[in-house]
Amino acid sequence: MNRRALASLGLAGLIFAIGCRAASRPASDGVGVFIAGERSTSIWLRAADGRVLKIEIPPSSGVPVAGDWDGDGRDTVGYFEPGEGAFHLSDDFGEGPPQFSRVLVGWDCPACYPVAGDFGGLGVDGIGLYDPSRGLFLLRDRAEPDAPIRTVAFGDAGTPQLPVAGRFAACPQSQLGLYEPATGTFRLRGCRSDEPTRAFRFGPPGGVPVTGRWQGEALDGIGVLEPASGQFLLRSTATEGAADRVIPFFHAPAMPIAGRWSFDSR
Numbered sequence: 001m002n003r004r005a006l007a008s009l010g011l012a013g014l015i016f017a018i019g020c021r022a023a024s025r026p027a028s029d030g031v032g033v034f035i036a037g038e039r040s041t042s043i044w045l046r047a048a049d050g051r052v053l054k055i056e057i058p059p060s061s062g063v064p065v066a067g068d069w070d071g072d073g074r075d076t077v078g079y080f081e082p083g084e085g086a087f088h089l090s091d092d093f094g095e096g097p098p099q100f101s102r103v104l105v106g107w108d109c110p111a112c113y114p115v116a117g118d119f120g121g122l123g124v125d126g127i128g129l130y131d132p133s134r135g136l137f138l139l140r141d142r143a144e145p146d147a148p149i150r151t152v153a154f155g156d157a158g159t160p161q162l163p164v165a166g167r168f169a170a171c172p173q174s175q176l177g178l179y180e181p182a183t184g185t186f187r188l189r190g191c192r193s194d195e196p197t198r199a200f201r202f203g204p205p206g207g208v209p210v211t212g213r214w215q216g217e218a219l220d221g222i223g224v225l226e227p228a229s230g231q232f233l234l235r236s237t238a239t240e241g242a243a244d245r246v247i248p249f250f251h252a253p254a255m256p257i258a259g260r261w262s263f264d265s266r
Contacts, residue, residue, distance in 0.1 A: 026047065026048055026049075026074070026260045026261065026262055027048065027216040028048035028212075028213055028214060028215055028216045028260075029048060029075075029212030029213050029214060029258050029259055029260050029261075030045060030046050030047040030048045030212075030258065030259065030260070030261045031045075031046050031210065031212075031223075031225075031232050031234075031247060031249060031256065031257070031258050032044055032045040032046060032066070032077075032256065032257045032258065032259070032261075033225070033249060033250045033252075033254035033255065033256055033257070034064035034079075034254060034255045034256075034257060035250070035252060035253070035254045036059065036060065036061070036253075037059055038059055039059060040056055040057065040058060040059055041056075041057050041058065041059050041060050042054060042055065042056050042057070043055040043057070043064065043077055043257075044249075044250060045077070045257075045259075045261050045263075046247070046249060046261075047261045047262075047263065048214075048261075051263060053261070053263050055077070060079065060081065061081070061082065061083065062079040062080055062081040062082065062088075063079060063080045063082070063113060063114050063255070064077065064078070064079050064114075064255060064257050065077070065078050065079060065080060065087070065089075065114040065115070065116050065127070065257065066078065066116065066257045066258065066259035067089075067116035067117070067125030067126075067127065067143065067259070068124060068125045068259075068260070069089055069091055069102060069124060069125055069127075069143040070091050070124065071122075071123050071124040073260065074260055074261070074262040075125075075259030075260045075261060076089070076090045076091055076092060076259070077089075077090055077257065077259070078090060078100065078102070078127075079100075079114075080107070080112075080114040080129070082109075082110040082111070082112070083110065084105070085105060085106070085107045085108055085109070085110065086103055086104060086105045086107065087102070087103070087104040087107070087114070087127055087143070088100035088102070088103055089101075089102035089103075089104070089127070089143055090102070102143055102144075102145075103145070104127060104140070104143065104144075104145055105145070106149065107129055107138065107149075109129050109131050109138065111131065111132075111133060112129035112130055112131045112132075112138070113129065113130050113132070113162055113163055114127065114128070114129055114163075115127075115128050115129065115130055115137070115163035115164065115165050115176075116128070116143075116165065117165030117166065117173075117174030117175075117176075118167070118172075118173055118174045119139050119140075119141050119165070119173055119174055119176075120141030120142070120173060121171075121172030121173035122141060122142065124142060124143070125143065125174075126139060126140045126141040126142050126143055126147070127139075127140050127143045128140060128163075128165075129163075130155075130161075130162070130163035130178070132155070132157075132158070132159065132160055132161055133157060133158060134157050135153060135154060135155040135156055135157035135158075135159070136151055136152070136153055136154075136157075137151065137152040137153075137154060137163065137176055138150075138151055139151070139152060152176060154176055154178065154189060155178045155187070159180065160180070160181065160182065161178040161179060161180050161181075161187075162178065162179045162181065162208065162209055163176070163177070163178060163179075164176075164177040164178065164179055164186070164188075164209050164210075164211050164222070165177065165211065166211035166212070166219075166220030166221075166222075166238070167219055167220050168188050168211075168219060168220055168238040169190060169191050169219065170191075170218075170219070171191030171192075173191075175188055175189050175190065175191065176188075176189050177189060177211075177238075179207075179209035179224075181205060181206055181207060181208070182205055182206075183201065183205055184201045184202060184203050184204060184205040184206070184207060184224070185199060185200070185201050186198075186199070186200055186201070186202060186209070186222055186238070187199045188238060198238075200239060200240035201240055202222055202223075202224065202233075202235060202240060202241070202243075203223075203224040203226065203233045203243070204226060206226075206227065206228075207224030207225060207226050207227070207233070208224060208225045208227065208255060208256050209222065209223070209224050209256075210222075210223045210224065210225065210232070210234075210256045210257065210258040211223065211238075211258065212234075212258040212259070212260075213260075214234045214235075214236050214244065214245055215236055215244070215245075217236050217237070219237070219238070220238065221234065221235050221236040221237050221238055221244075222234075222235055222237075222238050223235060223243075223258070224256075225249075225254070225255075225256035227253070227254075229248070229251065230248060230249060230250050230251030230252065230254075231246055231247065231248050231249070232245075232246070232247040232249055232256065233245075233246055234246070234247065
């Protein structure tokens with residue numbers, strides 16, 4: 001979940017990979033930040049093995065997102081452009097700049113925040129938005145232009161909250177969740193709609209949430225980017241408690257993303 005990104009079709013970018021080498025499917029998730037600028041926008045991704053990739057793109061007022069849109073076990077980046085009501089998603093890092101060739105339109109929600117996950121239990125990530133003014137998720141189970149949009153009511157309408165998603169329990173699909181920055185509270189749904197919501201605090205208030213499998217666990221954990229310090233605080237389980245890992249990454253105005261990064265197309 002996040003806030004800032006890119007724009008327009010046919011984006012050109014410049015990629016710098018540090019210590020890049022051929023990579024198989026990664027075992028753990030990495031983190032990243034999206035940094036908006038007046039003349040350009042950059043995305044910095046840190047893989048689980050410490051390699052870093054920088055992507056330079058034109059300026060934008062969008063919101064970054066990451067997911068495995070084609071089911072190959074590797075996540076790639078994308079963004080939601082509120083002014084266009086469109087997602088722009090890439091399928092591959094390859095040997096050049098990511099091509100944001102998947103364009104999903106039809107979203108009339110400029111004040112919404114993006115979220116990604118395997119919402120249908122299909123083995124691929126879908127895409128969606130969360131509207132805090134209505135307490136409503138708008139979801140597509142596949143990141144395809146013709147995939148229908150369905151709605152899921154969750155959260156208190158009018159309460160500032162940010163969406164998250166992950167496999168927090170042993171069920172086939174991702175579970176939806178919300179993070180309340182004012183209190184540092186996560187609220188996670190269960191596998192079924194009739195299960196009670198779990199609520200717990202993690203990290204200091206004012207963070208921005210991420211989710212992922214930080215050390216190759218079977219289920220997703222949670223985390224936050226602490227803007228004041230530029231540190232990622234990561235916990236391997238979606239539970240209250242201390243951070244298992246602290247990753248200093250980027251001390252600047254930035255929005256976080258997380259994913260299973262593999263910096264080549266093989």
